[in-house]
Amino acid sequence: MGEFKVHRVRFFNYVPSGIRCVAYNNQSNRLAVSRTDGTVEIYNLSANYFQEKFFPGHESRATEALCWAKGQRLFSGGLNGEIIEYDLQALNIKYAMDAFGGPIWSMAVSPCGSQLLVGCEDGSVKLFQITPDKIQFERNFDRQKSRILSLSWHPSGTHIAAGSIDYISVFDVKSGSAVHKMLVDRQYMGVSKRKCIIWGVAFLSDGTVISVDSAGKVQFWDSATGTLVKNHLIANADVQSIAVSDQEDSFVVGTAEGTVFHFQLVSVTSNSSEKQWVRTKPFQHHTHDVRAVAHSPTALISGGTDTHLVIRPLMEKVEVKNYDAALRKITFPHRRLISCSKKRHLLLFQFAHHLELWRLGSTVATGKNGDTLPLSKDADHLLHLKTKGPENIICSCISPCGSWIAYSTTSRFFLYRLNYEHDNISLQRVSKMPAFLRSALQILFSEDSTKLFVASNQGSLHIIRLLEGSFKHLHTFQPQSGTVESMCLLAISPDGNWLAASGTSAGVHVYNIKHLKLHCTVPAYNFPVTALAIAPNTNNLVIAHSDQQPLPNDKTLLYNPLPPTNESDVIRRRTAHAFKISKIYKPLLFMDLLDERTLVAVERPLDDIIAQLPPPIKKKKFGT
Amino acid sequence: MVQLRPRASRVPPSAMVDEGQPASEEEEEAEHGLLLGQPSSGAAAEPLEEDDEEGDDEFDDEAPEELTFASAQAEAREEERRVRESVRRDKTLLKEKRKRREELFIEQKKRKLLPDNILEKLTTAEQTNIKKSSGKLKEANLQKENEDCDKGSDSKKAKVQKVQSVGQNKSYLALRLKDQDLRDSRQQAAKAFVQNSLYGPGTNRTTVNKFLSLENKRLPVKKAAAQFLNNAWGTQKKQNAKRFKRRWMVRKMKTSKK
Numbered sequence: 083m084g085e086f087k088v089h090r091v092r093f094f095n096y097v098p099s100g101i102r103c104v105a106y107n108n109q110s111n112r113l114a115v116s117r118t119d120g121t122v123e124i125y126n127l128s129a130n131y132f133q134e135k136f137f138p139g140h141e142s143r144a145t146e147a148l149c150w151a152k153g154q155r156l157f158s159g160g161l162n163g164e165i166i167e168y169d170l171q172a173l174n175i176k177y178a179m180d181a182f183g184g185p186i187w188s189m190a191v192s193p194c195g196s197q198l199l200v201g202c203e204d205g206s207v208k209l210f211q212i213t214p215d216k217i218q219f220e221r222n223f224d225r226q227k228s229r230i231l232s233l234s235w236h237p238s239g240t241h242i243a244a245g246s247i248d249y250i251s252v253f254d255v256k257s258g259s260a261v262h263k264m265l266v267d268r269q270y271m272g273v274s275k276r277k278c279i280i281w282g283v284a285f286l287s288d289g290t291v292i293s294v295d296s297a298g299k300v301q302f303w304d305s306a307t308g309t310l311v312k313n314h315l316i317a318n319a320d321v322q323s324i325a326v327s328d329q330e331d332s333f334v335v336g337t338a339e340g341t342v343f344h345f346q347l348v349s350v351t352s353n354s355s356e357k358q359w360v361r362t363k364p365f366q367h368h369t370h371d372v373r374a375v376a377h378s379p380t381a382l383i384s385g386g387t388d389t390h391l392v393i394r395p396l397m398e399k400v401e402v403k404n405y406d407a408a409l410r411k412i413t414f415p416h417r418r419l420i421s422c423s424k425k426r427h428l429l430l431f432q433f434a435h436h437l438e439l440w441r442l443g444s445t446v447a448t449g450k451n452g453d454t455l456p457l458s459k460d461a462d463h464l465l466h467l468k469t470k471g472p473e474n475i476i477c478s479c480i481s482p483c484g485s486w487i488a489y490s491t492t493s494r495f496f497l498y499r500l501n502y503e504h505d506n507i508s509l510q511r512v513s514k515m516p517a518f519l520r521s522a523l524q525i526l527f528s529e530d531s532t533k534l535f536v537a538s539n540q541g542s543l544h545i546i547r548l549l550e551g552s553f554k555h556l557h558t559f560q561p562q563s564g565t566v567e568s569m570c571l572l573a574i575s576p577d578g579n580w581l582a583a584s585g586t587s588a589g590v591h592v593y594n595i596k597h598l599k600l601h602c603t604v605p606a607y608n609f610p611v612t613a614l615a616i617a618p619n620t621n622n623l624v625i626a627h628s629d630q631q632p633l634p635n636d637k638t639l640l641y642n643p644l645p646p647t648n649e650s651d652v653i654r655r656r657t658a659h660a661f662k663i664s665k666i667y668k669p670l671l672f673m674d675l676l677d678e679r680t681l682v683a684v685e686r687p688l689d690d691i692i693a694q695l696p697p698p699i700k701k702k703k704f705g706t
Numbered sequence: 707m708v709q710l711r712p713r714a715s716r717v718p719p720s721a722m723v724d725e726g727q728p729a730s731e732e733e734e735e736a737e738h739g740l741l742l743g744q745p746s747s748g749a750a751a752e753p754l755e756e757d758d759e760e761g762d763d764e765f766d767d768e769a770p771e772e773l774t775f776a777s778a779q780a781e782a783r784e785e786e787r788r789v790r791e792s793v794r795r796d797k798t799l800l801k802e803k804r805k806r807r808e809e810l811f812i813e814q815k816k817r818k819l820l821p822d823n824i825l826e827k828l829t830t831a832e833q834t835n836i837k838k839s840s841g842k843l844k845e846a847n848l849q850k851e852n853e854d855c856d857k858g859s860d861s862k863k864a865k866v867q868k869v870q871s872v873g874q875n876k877s878y879l880a881l882r883l884k885d886q887d888l889r890d891s892r893q894q895a896a897k898a899f900v901q902n903s904l905y906g907p908g909t910n911r912t913t914v915n916k917f918l919s920l921e922n923k924r925l926p927v928k929k930a931a932a933q934f935l936n937n938a939w940g941t942q943k944k945q946n947a948k949r950f951k952r953r954w955m956v957r958k959m960k961t962s963k964k
Binding site for chain 2: 142144161162163184185187203229275276277279296318319320338369371689692693694695696697698699700701703705706
């Protein structure tokens, strides 16, 4: 490995948004995570926790509940009062249906998977029938006095438990009337002025209802008689989420202090048949509120305001104790947020609603290995480009020569031309972009900046030739018939002849740009592709998969390996030098080779993210 | 026949009209008196009016005025007719006024509504077969009502209160603005509820700085807090100082050049 000057960039002020809901799908071992800005991400837990799909957010969509229905359908309900179904193939929203009950606070799918229950602001519980292509309103249950904040079905589908403010109601599904109304104490053995908010309920098959509330209590109720059975005080702050495993022998709760408690059903004495619920393990992996938890057969999943998604495999459930059984903390998105213009030393940062363009600083000093060189010219913030409208930016790119910037939201595509004169920048928007370019998942410029490649979420790939101030649509590669999958990753060879594109399920397609046709397809591997790159001189395509095995694919001669993407430290790399892992960097978001002797690495220390989060619960420690 | 002056009537004419029977009886009596009566009842009637307050006692002895039944009847009918006329006139006046106002409103409404040709297009568009690309169908986004309107009615859309969405041509959608406001306000209220229950008064929250500095306080060698400096303190003062310094430097340069 040669000597490199490394630009360590820390001015990318990226703060991920907090996690609000988590839903686990057992059949496909996938996890759906929704964040406070409306983004929904789908993680494939069997493929090394890779984030394979995501739906960009929207400002008005404040999702409060997320659930999976039969047949891999994903529904969410939010404070704008709409039930949204997501299309997992085309990566867009199928439809949004207004529930006409005000903001939706909770949602639950029946155990058979064909009915959907929604708890609204006006206190009504609405039942919807899930039809093959839409959902249909069936009826309303008895209306309650205050908002329904949590819902849970009995495994047989005959009763439901609804948690509200200061009370829990048990409804009979057939008649729609409230069978019991259980009043919850505002404070554990005491009085309080603050109302007790029931953040989560769970209905077990033996008729026990477990409720967690804002006073820090976990309570067990008997739904047949409507009485309190057991009371656990586990925290001084709210307990905000609960998830029960499928076998109903363990459940997990998350608190506002960041602690996650695991409760298990154990026998009273070693050989008696009587069992009781015991709090077994506390986990402190979060610093802020844990607003969502999920229980998969082998792991506990939790996410909250501190934006980390923590997956904790349970030791007793895991068969093979290897690297898989370690704790996983996923903080950063598994997609590229930074692009670099090599010629002009510019970096383009993508945020949710704006883009920032920075010029890298320069130095004239030299030093030995490991030295930190002083900057002669500081990094410069050149441009702050805000997007119009409430939608989030999906992807963005800057051309290698630095004169074109392109970004895309769900409904529009923007292309800008930059002009540089003596340290000043002027921006010109190219208007009337064609409609088929919107909702692009990946944008890439060719090395000579004359062509723009756009991968849309319908599975097609567009090539646009860029001219001075205008553009011309060159070609569109349509997806192969029968598959509507979205192209997620693009890579272009430096000489501009080859383009590699990978989708979510099929293999990697390689296109010949000169002749504008498909050249070959690398067959699909078990694990999805996380990174693609084409080496400069040799035109080798190197593919890195989520199980951290890079697969070099010889197209011509030499073998030139690429470093893998580690999921905790390094998220994306696009370098072309040999395998040597260096651990001196803080969490890396981006790395690229500017020229033969210079690297740029964008780091995002976790402390900087924590410093910008909302306030956490106060912890009293002795001696402070 | 005695010529009767129109009396500034002591009894209102409507009462006379209403109580037809008793009035006629009264007049019959008066008529009798007149037949007997005095030729100078007119003269006698005058001082009766002028000295009404004073000399009531004087005329008590005199016979009542002479009135023929026919004349009284005629008078009564006159009065009635006059009253009816005035009422009718009032009514017609009011009707005219209302009519004029109605016409004014209709005219204003006509100006407000879309011009006729566009209304025609809207109604016929449901029947005609429009071949638009499937991409357009997906563009019907409830939030973007003004985005891709190709009928040119952008300026009118904000005033239209409620318009059905045009069937096949889904390139735009007209909405009632009141509904959106209501929805927004409810969403705001819901967000405020969550914010209040999690971060409001009574919750035990602390700043991130204090949270991260807890460790530093308990170390054997105590360190400073994680964010020791408050850079946001006194920003206005610092800005003023910077501006003053710049101006002072410029002034100094000017004077030193001279």
